[in-house]
Amino acid sequence: MSKELWEAVWFLAEVWRKSPVVRDMSSQLPKTARRADESNENGGVATALQNLVAGFGGMLHPLMLGSRVPICLQQAERFGIANVDEVDMRSWLSAAERVEAAHRSSMAWFRSRLYGYPMLRVPQLARGTSLTTFEFTAHFVWPDLERSIGLQFLDSPQRVAEILRIDDGRGLESAARGVARALEDSSEYREFARSGAALTGSDREQLGTAKRTLRDRLVPEAVDHYEPTLALRRAEFREYETLHSVDDLSGEAAAYASAFMGVVRLLELVLADVFGELVCYGPPLMVSVSQVEFPGNGPYIEYLLNEDEGGPWISAGDLLWLPDSHVADAVRVERSTISVRDEADSGTHRQVAQVLSGTAAAWPS
Incomplete structure (x- = not known):
């Protein structure tokens, strides 16, 4: 990753940290509570979240809490480890949901800077893969709807300042555009553009066939047959079938699909994992x-x-x-x-x- 991309991500995170919504959410996160009070005896939402982290671990990404915590709470209540005042939790969840919505809107716009968007021909975006499913997945999903609303024509993410209640909307938009410029200049975005421009008619046909075949392999009945209930095994099946489909590609079609996964890894590391830590917990x-x-x-x-x-x-x-x-x-x-x-x-x-x-x-x- 380049110095310019890290600078842009740092600046955007600093703008987000000024949001009262972000402060409301991050103040109750277990790591924040521990740093403020190592005994972590402040109870309430922070303690409930700590219990969830102990039980569900990696499912609770700081930028997915709005959607993941309610699911984990339902499971935790069965074992009596989620005793928390409902009003307090509902208030905290409102902030977490806003942070997640703002992040999803931002990620969608950063993706729209890709070459050829919204016509991304990669098999990985077939219906039912780990990048498109609405079941449990470790990824930040790429919904079909996201690619049908003209994000490529916008000069900044939609409604993020409003969602996060940030007064300096222009500063936020400027920071987001700085990240977008650095992404477009990254080796991952440039390689995806190169491979996309090099596709021939036969390459596009090969990609289309792979995408349709993968979609058929991942219909709900097929996933249910492999694993009817366990979320992690269902996710593993989606990953396996996707990797198998991509491995069958050749030539520029294979290079295009591989370059796409380079973009996915870049976005998830820089603008989900690292950005989430900077926003929620501050500097290293x-x-x-x-x-x-x-x-x-x-x-x-x-x-x-x-x-x-x-x-x-x-x-x-x-x-x-x-x-x-x-x-x-x-x-x-x-x-x-x-x-x-x-x-x-x-x-x-x-x-x-x-x-x-x-x-x-x-x-x-």
Whole structure:
């Protein structure tokens, strides 16, 4: 990722953080509550959300809480772990729903900057895939309706200032346009444009056939036959069938579908995962680490958190600065493992994180 993209994302997140709606939502999030009061005994919504995070973990992305928390609450009530005042939760959910709606509107507009939009020929957008289903999915979905309302003709996302009650609407629109310019100049957007322009008639026919075939493989009856109830297994089936369909492509059609997934990964990392952390929790934390390693050839770092760095409270999703690691850029925690030898042992906390290349030059530390 480029310095320009990280700068633009930081600036947009700072504008969002001025929203009273964002403040209302983020003030009750478990990580925010823990940082304010490490005993986390303030009860109410924050404690209820902490219980949900313990039970449902990765399902609760900070920018999906408006839709995910009600579903998780229904399940949690069966086990008696969601005791919270209904009025308080309803008030908090109202803010969470607004934040999610504003983010979905923004993501839809950023997607509309893609080459060829709204005629995206990729099989991954067939009906029923993990990118289009309205069942559980780890992705931020691309609804068909989104591509039929002329977003490509707008110069900024729709109604975000109104939804978030941000007074400086022009500043918000300017910040969003800055992100869009940086996205359009990214290697992922440019590769998708290159591969789209290179498609021949036979390539387009190949993509169309793959999309129709995948749609037929993912009709509700087929998914039900594979797994009638368990959400994760149903999601795995959608992913498997999509990967199988894409793997059957060849030539520029394959390059086009591959470039599209590069765009999906870029948007979800930068404008969902990282942006969500910046908006909801603020700048990266500065922490001390030791036993630093660099596994594999990818942009990852592995390290041991020093004992005075918050123990288990630093977890997957967190953004960190690691001055002891000789890595100048910020990192995003991907995985945490706590090892305990006996009852007297406080344990060691080892983490794997993705290095966010370019952030050192773009973000204040």
